[in-house]
Amino acid sequence: MEEKVIICKELTKKFGDFIAVDKISFEVNKGEIFGFLGANGAGKTTAMRMLCGLSFPSSGEASVAGFNVYRQQQYIKRNIGYMSQKFSLYEDLTILENIRFFGGVYGVPAKEIKRRSNSLVEKLGLQSEAKKKVGDLPLGWKQKLAFSVAIFHQPKIVFLDEPTGGVDPVTRRQFWDMIYEAAASGITIFVTTHYMDEAEYCNRITVMVDGKIEALDTPQNLKKQFAVKSIDDVFYQLARGAKRSAD
Amino acid sequence: MRVLRYILQKEFLQIFRDKSILAMMFVMPTIQLIIIPLAMNFDVKDINIAIVDNDHSSLSQKLVTKVGASGYFRYINAGTSYQKALPYIENGAADMIMEIPAGFERNLVREGIQKIAISVDGINGTKAALGAGYLNSVIADFNKNLQLNIIAITKQPAAQPVIDITFSNWYNPLSEYKYYIVPGVLVLLLTLIGGFISALNIVKEKEAGTIEQINVTPVKKWEFIAGKMVPFWVIGMIVFTLGLIVTWAVYGIFPEGSFGVLYLFAAVYLVALLGFGLLISTYSANQLQAMFIAFFFMMIFMLMSGLFTSVESMPAWAGAIAHLTPITHFIKVVRMIVLKGSDLGDIKTEFFYMILFAVVLNGWAIWNYKKTT
Structure with a gap:
């Protein structure tokens, strides 16, 4: 069995009445490149901030590098890297x-x-x-x-929040080479993006819509499941139903 | 401790990188300390006085001369009647009118009593009160001599018992304004510099987004606050030292008391003050907010700290506010040490007060800085 570095069970974040992240559950294996996709405002950053110990969850359970996100943020922070x-x-x-x-x-x-x-x-x-x-x-x-x-x-895990925003395609490519190199050295990569070509580089991806996880699998399986040619189309099919307007 | 060393190294690097700000932190208070006390002089001189003499006698002439000779007054030629003189007060050319009635000399000699009228422009309260006071004492002095004059004229011995008061000003024998104001202004400038740079600092990291990168590291909250505090504390102590040098070199004021006590108190005061600035910083979302909040408190510090007015004569509520601001105690203590030569025993109440301020304000700042929201 593979080592799980992030375990998330029904993790939720509410800001007043607004449910930014709605009961998301997933697990990330050690050394994996785990992609987090979603439109602007889908709740990707909020979910990531809870896992990094920057934000208290409203409910649900999560552990990162074996430490609890409610009580052991200090230990989590020693074991992760973060790029906002x-x-x-x-x-x-x-x-x-x-x-x-x-x-x-x-x-x-x-x-x-x-x-x-x-x-x-x-x-x-x-x-x-x-x-x-x-x-x-x-x-x-x-x-x-x-x-x-x-x-x-x-660190054991590095969290990257839209790391390639505004960067030219050549540099993006070089950036992903660096990510691969880090993953090869045993660092787990947790990356959010809305470049769909980047999603193809990930081992597994999740698609978040309106605070919920709507899909989670390898890019190949997702394309098969939705009977489309690219992740772009997968994303489009899922995000079309989104109620929240992009910010 | 090792982490704190890296934080301090970074903070000092950032402060020394911006050379113009660094220079301003030292040059501005120095220049202000040289200029401000010279302008903030409450000794009133050159009071413009219009004298309406309706008597034209030798005694009235004597009084007029005496007023002029006191050195506080400057004659304004304002005509020959009260009605003519009044417009001079209205347009600000005269600060006061003294009207000597007709029959002044005759009544004085015959009846030994005569009233004269003084009208004062009350808009500038300080000038009015002081001017009237000076004039009163000039006339009182004239009265005393009058006895002798009348005795000389009538050859009658008139022995009237008089209580003559002599007094001396302790710690400031010549009652010079600078001894009172310069140490206070020094404290004020130190407070302004320290308060603003600390209030704007953490919030600057919030604006730049770098605080998020700090929050995701294992840096402890106290390490972060201490890392901000220490460099400003060092700068504050240098500014304080520069201020003391100016106080001595420009105003000739050298502390009567020990430097050890003075610096000990300044050291604790700066911790309290910087804690307050950092507290503002933790509550503000951007530099503009921090600036306004800091400005709000600085005005209160400036006007309620007993720098210009006596805390004891404030209304009870204002006195309570004054005592809740650390600067009030520091101004009091600096004056005590510099002018009176007070030692640690004399200021121990203020000292414990200040330690309490330092602990509460910094504890509050550390508590309010949240790494996880």
Whole structure:
């Protein structure tokens, strides 16, 4: 039996009368690339924030890396990486300073920070930019850097919230190469997106509509199940029924 | 502790990256401390006085000369009657009118009593009260000499027992305004700088979205708040030191009491103040909100802290508010240490008060900063 790193049972989040996430249940295996699809406002980010320990669920159960999302957020946070929709490295710090800070607060030893940041900068080809402020980098590089920082402390799971928004196709492709590489090293990837071609890269995908999970399987099986050629069509069939207007 | 070191390193890097803000934090209070006390002078001089002399006698001339010689007044030529002089008050050219009635000298010599009329422009309350007060004392002095004058004229010994009051101002012998105001302004400037930079800081991370990245790390809440606090505390202590240097170099005021006590109190005060700023920051959603909230409280601090007015003479409710603001206690203590030479024993009530402020405000800020919502 495969190791489950995320277990979710009827997880719900309400904001007043509004049910943002409605009793979602799923499990994610170790080393898997797990895609979370849905229109804007479907509840993807809210679900992800609960799993990251940024938001208390209203009801339901969930554990991440073996820790409870109600009581053990501190332990969860030690074992995950997170990259939000909004670029959130310090723009007034340099690449190396950002890496050192985030590596430091996750408890990576100083020597290790130095070694890993050198190899990281080399891998990203940012040697000449390493001492420049992050705010001056082009968006595509920023995103790649943000992802690298999110997995710098070698977490068990990394949560990516629409990581490729606004990025050109070539960079997106490179970005997904990085995701594959991270998955190959044993990091579980939990990624939300609304690029349907990206969905095809995932091992399994779920489609969220109006806070509920409407489909969950491998891309191949889903296409078979809905008798369509692409995930795009799967998504269209499911999302067509959505009541919530996109924000 | 190791995590805190990384946070501090990052905070210091960010502060030192923006050189212009850094310079402003030190230069602005220094310049203001040099300028503001010079302008905030409550000693009233050059009161414009219109004198209507209807008597034209030697005694009335003497009184007019005496008023002029006091140094506080400046004559305004406002005509020969009260009616003519009144428009000068109305248009602001004169602050007061003194009308000497006809028969002034005759009545004084014959009956020993004579009233004169003083009309004061009451719009500027301070100037009116002080001006009337000065004029009263000039006339009282004139009265005293009058006895001698009359005695000289009539050759009659008139021994009237008089209680003569002499008094001395302790801690500020010349009753100079600067001794009172400069230490207070120093505290105020320190409060403004510390209050605003701390109030705007966490909320800046909220706006940039970087706080979310912090919230998803295992950084503890107290580590985050302490990481924000320490760099501003260091800056605050430097600003305070600069202020003391200006106080000494420009105004010649050197603390009578010990520097140890002064710095000990300043250290605790800054923790309380910065805790308050960070508290505002945790409650605000953006920098504009934080700015307005900080501004609201800074105005209260400025006007209710006993900097300009005495806390003891405020209405009870206002006094209660004044005592609930940390700055009130710091202003009081700085004045006590700098002017009076008070030691730790004299200020221990304020000191414990301040520790309480520091603990409550920072505890509140840590409590209100939520990593999970």
